[in-house]
Amino acid sequence: MRLYHGSNIVIDSINLAMCRPYKDFGQGFYLTDIEEQAEKMATRVSKIYGGFPVVNIYEIDDDFRELSDLRIKDFGAHTTEEWAKFIMNNRNRTFTDEKSLLCNRDNKYDIVIGPVADDNMALLFRQYENEIIDFSTLLKGMIYRKTSSQYSFHTEKSIKLLRKVVD
Template sequence: MRLYHGSNIAIDNINLAMCRPYKDFGQGFYLTDIEEQAKKMAARVARIYGKTPIINVYEIDDDFKALDNLRIKDFGIQTTEEWARFVMNNRSRDFIDVKDILCNKDNKYDIVIGPVADDNMALLFRQYENEIIDFETLLKGMIYKRTSSQYSFHTERSVAFLRKVASKVV
């Protein structure tokens, strides 16, 4: 399986310490199986931080989900209540119950797979957190959102399964 990471630099060695915290699935290295999505992310990163948009291409064995030595949380492609709570907990600086199964701040999952919480989804989360909407309204707002996929790698053990294929200027 091919996975893509959009950036403004070529990444030959993944350094998890350089990854930002408070992301959808926690601090980790994020990729997608959708090349076009990675191109858009590369353009966004280059626009914000400068340099040239680059797609870093990696491969991982198709059967990686079946490996016993990896803890994988797979939400599939649909937004769900479980996914929403997981994303909100990981994004929140105030959420401190890291042992909760709906949180990955402690990297209890080596790899997490699921939809991306885009800017529209983030707005719904903020409205819920600020008590402008209730959870039921949040869930209803998620139903019609088109999502894209992300694969996040949170441990050195999981990153070791990625094989760098190429870095391409977009």
């Protein structure tokens, strides 16, 4: 399977310490199986931080989900209540229950797979956190959002599964 990472630099060696915290699935290295999505992210990142759009390509064995020593959380392709709570907990800087299965601040999962929470969903999350909307309204708002996929790698063990594709 091919996975893509949009950036403004070529990444030859993945350094988890350089990854930002408070992301959808926790601090980790994020990729997608949709090349166009990575291209858009590369353009966005280069506009924010400078440089030029770069799509880094990696391969991972198709059967990686079957490895018994990996802890994988797979939300599937659709947004759910569990997915929404997981993302809100990881993004919330004041969330403290790191032992919760609905949080990955402690990297209890080596890899997390699921939909991307886009900017519109981020707005819904903020409205919910500020008590402007209730949880059922949040869920209804998510149903109509077009989502895309992300694979996040959180441990050195999971990073070692990725092989850089050199053109």
